[in-house]
Amino acid sequence: MDDTAGTEADKTNPELFTLNYARIKIPFEITLWVLLASFAKIGFNVYHKITVWVPESCLLISLGFVVGGVMHAVRKEPPAVISSNVFFLYMLPPIILESGYFMPTRPFFENVGTVMWFAVVGTLWNTMGIGISLFAICQIEAFGVQDINLQENLLFAAILSAVEPVAVLSVFEDISINEQLYIVMFGECLFNDAVTVVLYNLFNHVAAMEVDEPAVIFMDIGGFFVVGLGGIFFGLLFGFLTAFTTRFTGKVREIEPLVIFMFSYMSYLIAELFALSSIMAILICTLSMKYYVEENVSQRSCTTIRHVIKMVGSVSETLIFFFLGVVSITTEHEWNWGYILFTLFFTLFWRFLGILVLTQIINPFRKIPFNFQDQFGLAYGGLRGALSFALAFTLPNSIPHRKLFITDTIAVIIFTVFIQGITIRPLLKLMNIRKTNRNLETINDEIHKRLMEHTVAGIEDLCGQWSHYRWKDMFMKFNNRFIRKILIRDNRPESSIVSLYKKLELRNALEILDTMSGDISAAPSLMSLYEERKNASKHKKFLPSDVENMHELLSKNMYKIRQRTVSYTNRHSLPNENIAKEILMRRHTTIRSSLRSGSFHATNSANTSHKFCSLPVGQSLNSGFPPGRFRHTDHIDAESETAYPSNRSTFRHQRRSSSKAGIPLRPLNDLREDNEPNEEMPNKMSHPRSKFRHSGHQTSRQYYGTSRNCRDTDFEEQQSSLSPHGWTEEPQNNSDVQHPLMRKPQ
Amino acid sequence: MGSFQSLPDDHQYRTLSQKTGFSLEQIGILHNRFKQLSQNEDTLRNFQKDATGSVQEIGFEEFLTVMSYFRAPAHQITEEQREEIRRAKLRFLFNMHDTDNDGTITLEEYRHVVEELLSRSGALGRETAKGIADAAMLEVASITVGPMAPDEFYEGITFEQFLKILKGVEIETRMHIRFLNMDTTVLCK
Numbered sequence: 002m003d004d005t006a007g008t009e010a011d012k013t014n015p016e017l018f019t020l021n022y023a024r025i026k027i028p029f030e031i032t033l034w035v036l037l038a039s040f041a042k043i044g045f046n047v048y049h050k051i052t053v054w055v056p057e058s059c060l061l062i063s064l065g066f067v068v069g070g071v072m073h074a075v076r077k078e079p080p081a082v083i084s085s086n087v088f089f090l091y092m093l094p095p096i097i098l099e100s101g102y103f104m105p106t107r108p109f110f111e112n113v114g115t116v117m118w119f120a121v122v123g124t125l126w127n128t129m130g131i132g133i134s135l136f137a138i139c140q141i142e143a144f145g146v147q148d149i150n151l152q153e154n155l156l157f158a159a160i161l162s163a164v165e166p167v168a169v170l171s172v173f174e175d176i177s178i179n180e181q182l183y184i185v186m187f188g189e190c191l192f193n194d195a196v197t198v199v200l201y202n203l204f205n206h207v208a209a210m211e212v213d214e215p216a217v218i219f220m221d222i223g224g225f226f227v228v229g230l231g232g233i234f235f236g237l238l239f240g241f242l243t244a245f246t247t248r249f250t251g252k253v254r255e256i257e258p259l260v261i262f263m264f265s266y267m268s269y270l271i272a273e274l275f276a277l278s279s280i281m282a283i284l285i286c287t288l289s290m291k292y293y294v295e296e297n298v299s300q301r302s303c304t305t306i307r308h309v310i311k312m313v314g315s316v317s318e319t320l321i322f323f324f325l326g327v328v329s330i331t332t333e334h335e336w337n338w339g340y341i342l343f344t345l346f347f348t349l350f351w352r353f354l355g356i357l358v359l360t361q362i363i364n365p366f367r368k369i370p371f372n373f374q375d376q377f378g379l380a381y382g383g384l385r386g387a388l389s390f391a392l393a394f395t396l397p398n399s400i401p402h403r404k405l406f407i408t409d410t411i412a413v414i415i416f417t418v419f420i421q422g423i424t425i426r427p428l429l430k431l432m433n434i435r436k437t438n439r440n441l442e443t444i445n446d447e448i449h450k451r452l453m454e455h456t457v458a459g460i461e462d463l464c465g466q467w468s469h470y471r472w473k474d475m476f477m478k479f480n481n482r483f484i485r486k487i488l489i490r491d492n493r494p495e496s497s498i499v500s501l502y503k504k505l506e507l508r509n510a511l512e513i514l515d516t517m518s519g520d521i522s523a524a525p526s527l528m529s530l531y532e533e534r535k536n537a538s539k540h541k542k543f544l545p546s547d548v549e550n551m552h553e554l555l556s557k558n559m560y561k562i563r564q565r566t567v568s569y570t571n572r573h574s575l576p577n578e579n580i581a582k583e584i585l586m587r588r589h590t591t592i593r594s595s596l597r598s599g600s601f602h603a604t605n606s607a608n609t610s611h612k613f614c615s616l617p618v619g620q621s622l623n624s625g626f627p628p629g630r631f632r633h634t635d636h637i638d639a640e641s642e643t644a645y646p647s648n649r650s651t652f653r654h655q656r657r658s659s660s661k662a663g664i665p666l667r668p669l670n671d672l673r674e675d676n677e678p679n680e681e682m683p684n685k686m687s688h689p690r691s692k693f694r695h696s697g698h699q700t701s702r703q704y705y706g707t708s709r710n711c712r713d714t715d716f717e718e719q720q721s722s723l724s725p726h727g728w729t730e731e732p733q734n735n736s737d738v739q740h741p742l743m744r745k746p747q
Numbered sequence: 748m749g750s751f752q753s754l755p756d757d758h759q760y761r762t763l764s765q766k767t768g769f770s771l772e773q774i775g776i777l778h779n780r781f782k783q784l785s786q787n788e789d790t791l792r793n794f795q796k797d798a799t800g801s802v803q804e805i806g807f808e809e810f811l812t813v814m815s816y817f818r819a820p821a822h823q824i825t826e827e828q829r830e831e832i833r834r835a836k837l838r839f840l841f842n843m844h845d846t847d848n849d850g851t852i853t854l855e856e857y858r859h860v861v862e863e864l865l866s867r868s869g870a871l872g873r874e875t876a877k878g879i880a881d882a883a884m885l886e887v888a889s890i891t892v893g894p895m896a897p898d899e900f901y902e903g904i905t906f907e908q909f910l911k912i913l914k915g916v917e918i919e920t921r922m923h924i925r926f927l928n929m930d931t932t933v934l935c936k
Contacts, residue, residue, distance in 0.1 A: 032865075445883050445886055445887060445912045445913070446912075446913070448861060448864065448879075448883060449840075450858070451864055451915055452860070454845075454865060455864065457817065460813075460814070505882065506878070506882065557924055
């Protein structure tokens with residue numbers, strides 16, 4: 002009675018709060034785990050020093066242990082993240098995509114032989130070595146694992162040969178290791194993932210067949226090449242398709258990132274469909290499409306793409322390490338002292354031996370041979386990680402000692418990640434490994450590098466000795482003649498020297514503009530030395546106070562100059578400027594101020610207060626430039642935006658001529674004549690905004706914020722706030738102080 | 748290895764080998780190549796219409812000397828030797844730019860270099876090249892001389908300054924060709 006009354010009452014009273022957990026269970030849990038991992042990352046990076054000494058992967062695994070312990074205590078199963086499908090279809094592709102996309106292509110292609118050598122041959126060596134020696138160990142009765150046959154050992158060895166670069170690369174980057182080593186490590190880890198998966202599938206297949214003949218195994222190794230090449234084929238195909246598609250997305254910019262992600266993912270899936278090497282497919286797809294895509298898409302899309310790739314890749318990685326910790330606690334283990342210890346030993350042993358032998362073989366073919374420290378770094382940096390972990394879990398249940406394998410894998414991973422990961426940094430420092438000098442990019446460097454390449458290619462041709470320069474040359478010719486025409490929307494070849502130069506000049510311009518708001522009696526401008534010589538008749542020195550003023554203003558603004566060839570990318574964050582150098586800026590200005598001197602004064606003796614404007618009064622900033630392109634809405638890693646303006650701007654200015662490159666610091670009347678230079682302005686406007694925000698210099702903000710107030714305003718507003726600000730009318734000036742760059746090309 | 752039109756002495760080869768550091772085999776190969784290029788004459792004629800260089804013809808010895816600048820440094824050499832080799836290569840480069848041989852690379856000469864380098868991408872006008880050359884000169888000035896007084900004028904890049912600015916670039920590794928001991932003349936045109 003009471004019950005019915007109760008239920009009736011329930012029905013009549015609408016319940017205000019219902020908990021329908023079952024409905025949202027899956028997305029909810031996913032989100033919760035991702036959030037947890039993100040909090041972990043935030044937490045670790047609060048105190049920077051920790052991540053310097055202890056790689057982030059260690060911290061994540063430790064946290065995983067904790068959570069795993071908790072879950073184990075409450076008898077709850079962790080989500081089946083490590084099941085085959087989830088890992089291989091959802092978690093692995095973003096990681097590979099990220100690695101491939103941010104691979105520095107030029108050093109990579111210069112070292113591609115070495116990389117492939119280590120990746121393919123090295124992995125095979127490791128697998129065979131570990132497998133066979135473990136099999137030998139199994140024969141010893143004392144360990145009690147005699148029933149593990151050769152195929153299973155080989156399978157297990159294949160799992161163990163997958164090297165994981167995350168922790169090592171961040172250490173390498175931190176200590177500025179020489180570029181060769183970095184790229185070889187990076188490349189090797191990447192490609193050996195592919196090789197490992199192929200080997201794993203191979204041995205899996207063989208082990209399942211329960212055939213005991215070694216001949217079958219070796220025959221199948223031939224299939225390995227087919228799989229690899231097939232993957233490469235699909236990668237190229239999809240890379241081409243992507244680049245081609247982006248050619249037509251000019252009007253629908255919003256879907257550009259989507260196109261890229263979908264095509265990359267598709268390449269992975271199609272390769273999986275045909276049981277080819279999907280990792281190779283997505284890698285090659287990314288490598289091949291990156292160059293063309295970045296020329297075609299808008300700048301914002303480019304940033305979005307990079308950002309999203311980093312984000313997804315990073316989340317994926319974090320989750321994997323985290324689950325490594327969790328699952329290690331919650332699974333059932335089978336422990337076998339002998340087997341596990343020997344596994345550890347053999348892993349290290351074969352890796353070291355392998356690197357040693359392989360390096361000896363390949364060193365004569367390298368331009369910069371690896372010395373002993375390099376080899377040690379390579380060998381010791383062979384940590385195992387995510388992929389091994391996942392592969393161990395996807396071992397079929399038919400294998401009797403599956404649990405042993407899992408336990409063993411986890412043991413190896415934990416050992417390498419913790420012990421090797423933590424000690425590699427001090428060891429490398431101790432060994433005095435060769436570093437790279439990450440000095441400032443200068444135009445001279447770039448010019449001479451290019452010059453060298455051309456010269457060497459020419460001389461090689463002359464004396465009939467070919468090397469990779471010739472291939473590179475041939476490829477570039479082919480590229481320019483055919484490929485670019487098909488894949489790129491507006492084909493305008495541009496030398497890297499010009500890009501670099503434009504970028505540096507833009508920075509100069511920005512800097513000069515920033516010094517405007519003070520009362521400087523004469524702003525320096527970039528003058529041609531030659532012209533200067535002609536006009537050097539009348540010199541008037543700067544007043545010391547002016548110079549002091551300028552120096553003071555300049556010193557408040559520290560520009561972080563980004564290296565153009567971003568050789569290193571930190572896997573856990575977008576490429577950001579770690580180095581604060583403004584030497585080039587300062588020197589440029591002091592040179593300018595010293596060179597510039599009087600000829601300007603001479604012709605404008607009347608005015609003591611000159612302000613150089615880059616805009617003729619009243620002209621809109623947006624002439625010929627897509628508005629709002631640099632709308633900066635968030636503060637996240639603003640530098641990623643900053644490199645692009647410079648790089649992007651080169652690709653943007655298609656119809657314009659080369660005079661765009663110039664700093665529009667010249668008398669106003671000249672500017673009135675041609676309308677073109679203004680599009681550089683938006684570029685420059687965004688730079689200080691984003692840079693200052695990141696540089697964290699308070700002074701810069703204070704003097705910047707009031708006059709410009711750029712942060713939240715659009716460009717139109719900026720424009721209007723600028724023009725009343727005192728872009729004064731310039732006196733008539735004669736052409737001999739005209740900056741050569743601003744002249745219209747004849 | 749193929750027969751030569753005029754058989755040079757072994758002795759001649761040996762002196763060349765000592766001077767340039769090539770092995771005898773390599774000299775033989777290069778001589779072959781030289782013959783191929785010069786159509787079996789003794790010297791290479793300068794093909795440029797408006798040849799501004801001072802050499803109209805290049806003999807085999809000069810050819811070889813130039814090539815020797817591009818040799819790879821041996822693996823085990825001392826720091827000094829490495830530095831010396833670097834200097835030699837950079838000296839070669841410097842002379843390449845300094846067309847009037849006055850010991851400095853003036854702005855005009857540098858501009859010429861930059862223009863040549865960029866002339867491939869035909870979309871650029873001379874203005875950019877000029878600008879780039881200017882900026883490059885400024886850089887050199889700023890790095891080597893430091894802030895200058897307002898009346899100073901920067902003359903040109905001397906060899907020492909050239910060395911200094913190119914400290915970052917690993918010339919030894921970039922500027923070298925692996926001279927094989929194999930006769931590849933049949934393979935190339």
